[in-house]
Amino acid sequence: MEQEAGEKRTGLPPVVDSRSRLLLLGSMPGEASLRAQMYYGHPRNAFWPLLYGLLDGGEPSPVYAERLQFALSRGVALWDVLRECERKGSLDAAIRKAEANDFRAFFAAYPGITHVFFNGSAAAQYFSRQAAPQVEGLPLSFSTLPSSSPARAISLEAKLEGWQPVREAWLESQRG
Structure with missing residues (x-):
C-alpha cells in the first residue's frame, strides 16, 4: 500500500550567531510550527521548558x-x-523526499560550534543518512536526545534527564 506523499514543506532558517557553541537539530518543524514560523511552536512541545530548565532560565518567556x-x-x-x-501531517514517519540542509557551509560559517544534539532519533537518522558526509573530519560531538515532541509520550522529568548532556556541554562551554 503506497502512502500519500503530502505537501512540500520547507523548514525554517537557522537561529545562530557567533556566540553559538551548541546546535540543537530537529528533523523538520511540524505543522503548527510551520504555520507560526516558530521553532517548537506546538503548545505541548516540551522543547522550551527543557531548554530553560537545563540552562537556568526559569519559566520560558511567552514571547517567541x-x-x-x-x-x-x-x-x-x-x-x-x-x-x-x-x-x-506532522509525524516524522510521514516524511518523504527529504533533502538535508547545507551543513558544510553552516559549520564553515560557525566554527565555534562544538556540540550537535539531535532532538529525537529521526533527526539523528536523517543526519546520518544525508548530512554526515558533509561534516566528516570536523571536531564535533554528536548526541541524540529524547524527542521533545508531544508524540514522544514520556514525562517531562524523563525528557529532562535524557537532555542532561545539553546542560553538561553548556557548562563546559562556559568554562572554556
Whole structure:
C-alpha cells in the first residue's frame, strides 16, 4: 500500500550567531510550527521548558523573540536537519523526499560550534543518512536526545534527564 506523499514543506532558517557553541537539530518543524514560523511552536512541545530548565532560565518567556534571544545568549543555535520534504501531517514517519540542509557551509560559517544534539532519533537518522558526509573530519560531538515532541509520550522529568548532556556541554562551554 503506497502512502500519500503530502505537501512540500520547507523548514525554517537557522537561529545562530557567533556566540553559538551548541546546535540543537530537529528533523523538520511540524505543522503548527510551520504555520507560526516558530521553532517548537506546538503548545505541548516540551522543547522550551527543557531548554530553560537545563540552562537556568526559569519559566520560558511567552514571547517567541525572547525565547530565541535566550537560546542565543546561552550559546545555543537551532536548526533542522531537513531543508525540505514532502509530508502529510506532522509525524516524522510521514516524511518523504527529504533533502538535508547545507551543513558544510553552516559549520564553515560557525566554527565555534562544538556540540550537535539531535532532538529525537529521526533527526539523528536523517543526519546520518544525508548530512554526515558533509561534516566528516570536523571536531564535533554528536548526541541524540529524547524527542521533545508531544508524540514522544514520556514525562517531562524523563525528557529532562535524557537532555542532561545539553546542560553538561553548556557548562563546559562556559568554562572554556
